[in-house]
Amino acid sequence: MSSTTEPVTPVLPPDQAPPGPERSWAGARALLVRLHFYAGVFVAPFLLVVAVTGLAYTFTPQLDRLVYEKWLTVGHPGGPVRPLAEQIAAARQAYPEGTLAAVVTPPGPEDTTRVVLSLPELGEKQRTVFVDPYTAQVKGHLTTWWGSTPLATWLDDLHRNLHLGEGGRLYSEVAASWLWVIVAGGLVLWLGRARGRRAASVRGVLLPDRTARGVRRTRSWHAATGVWLALGLLFLSATGMTWSHYAGDRFGRLLDATRGHAPELDTALPGAGQGAAADGGEHAEHAGHQGGAATAGPGPADFEKALAVARGAGLGGTVQITPPQGPAAAWTVAQKDNTWPVHYDQVAVDAGAGEVTARTRWADYPLLSKLSKLGVQGHMGVLFGLVNQILLAVIAVGLILVTAWGYRMWWQRRPTRADRSSRFGTPPARGAWRTVPRPLLAAGLPVLVALGWALPVLGVTLAAFVVLDVVTGLMRRTRRTG
Structure with missing residues (x-):
């Protein structure tokens, strides 16, 4: 047995206890x-x-141009543009299924017009038909999500949620x-x-x-x-x-809490009952409005009338035209220019009466809403x-x-x-x-x-x-x- 003894740790009285760790900014x-x-x-x-x-x-804009060039662009830009009603009619003749959900005018002279159709089997997605604005020739269609091509949607989902x-x-x-x-x-x-x-x-x-x-x-x-x-x-x-x-x-x-949301466009027609603009359901996709009377659905000529009223009210650039969401609701025409300086004005249009019933301006957005909107566009690389x-x-x-x-x-x-x-x-x-x-x-x-x-x-x-x-x-x- 070893004779070595274990060292004894001395017990210090309370007034001699070792100090705690020194507190400092180094900590x-x-x-x-x-x-x-x-x-x-x-x-x-x-x-x-x-x-x-x-x-x-x-780089989805460049990838879209590379993959979907024949849909997104025209071969020979320039010359007189065909009436919007004629372009929509050509799209409907080629693709009669579904209902007209929106029409987006070309962002530039080399771009096609987009006619957006809603089909029940596509769920949240839409069928977008691409039309040459100079010849009214249908270039083809793609299944899109909020205006994004299949490739852009796939890359967006990959980045967002894998x-x-x-x-x-x-x-x-x-x-x-x-x-x-x-x-x-x-x-x-x-x-x-x-x-x-x-x-x-x-x-x-x-x-x-x-x-x-x-x-x-x-x-x-x-x-x-x-x-x-x-x-x-x-x-x-x-x-x-x-x-x-x-x-x-x-x-x-x-x-x-801060009332920082973007202003909502009032799409209720003058004299309509309270909440009529929010009337959705079956009427949302199948009802149009001309001077306050419901029709079987908006036709190509109705879109052109709504666009003409919005242009007359000063809404320039590329716009999206959305039909009424109920028998007593107005059309919505909204600017879609995401490149600085942005243009996000929108108007509610009574196409039958040929007048603008309401308007929201980008200048009237609260500061927090503006920063949020611009931040998102900058994050996406389009600003x-x-x-x-x-x-x-x-x-x-x-x-x-x-x-x-x-x-x-x-x-x-x-x-x-x-x-x-x-x-x-x-x-x-x-x-x-x-x-x-x-x-x-x-x-x-x-x-x-x-x-x-x-x-x-x-x-x-x-x-x-x-x-x-x-x-x-x-x-x-x-x-x-x-």
Whole structure:
């Protein structure tokens, strides 16, 4: 038996107990490092998928032109345009099934007119017939969704929900909800690190350090590129959340509370009973209106009359003409110019009386509604045309690179000693919250609760990170003491 005795740990009186961990702003930084690490490891795969699918969707206008050129464009643009009624009649002669749901005038001289038909078997989708406006020749038809071609619809579903339906939208909401957190946290960490370096200059923040080696070199590329992308990534995060499922619902409540919704066009005809404009059901697809009298349905000439009244009221550019949604409702003619400067005016038209009964103007939209509308168009890459698309493509490629460098840093920081080898780096130390200044903790907890309510997916996943961290710590403690 060995004569070596176990060391005795002295018991200190209460007034000599060891002090607790020192609280300082360094503790807040350590906590932010751990949050940035966990978010990067677990959320980055979602960001990669969003970046790749978004990059593909960015160039749908060019892909549409390439794949559907014979439907979307005319062979020899120019010359007199055939009457709209003649174009619609040609489309109906070629495709008599279904009911006329809308007509969209050509956006440019080389584009075709779109005659949209509703068919019960297509559900939410429509049959869109493409007509040469110069010859009234039918170019063909496509099954569309809210005006999008099959290819654009497929890419949109891929980016939005990975073709997994409503449940698949959670992936994109996770990415949008965490993207701004990762970007903001990374900026704080990089700028804070720059303050303590000799290269604490604009150059040191914006440009990678090419003289560095190993993980320091990777970090400089990761951080400097992130700084350049920060504004665009924050924009995509904010606009993506506005149309997400859970955060989008909260945003809708904000619009309700602040009366920030776009003004609704009153399509009730003068003298019609209250609520007549909202009359839908069977009348919505089969009833037209001429001077207040219901007909079997709107015909080609009715569309041309409604367009003529709207043009006379100053509605220019490409427009969508929608027939009345009830026997006592007016036609709707709405501008559809999404390129800056946008045009979103719309009018309600009594085609029989030849007059405009109501109007909404883009200038009258509340500020929050304008920002939301423009943000969505910018997110989709149509607001500034090709420049918008190129910027989105650069941001998407940059996000892919930043994510790849982040994983590379994790790999480079792995232990390489023979007795401590590992495939990945060691996570930042646990327990950093114990060293965060109490006033910061007191102020931060209510903010987290508010964010968790406003962004439910962020709140739930953050709670999951905390539970995972606690369980991991307990398991390690059990192994050490076992």
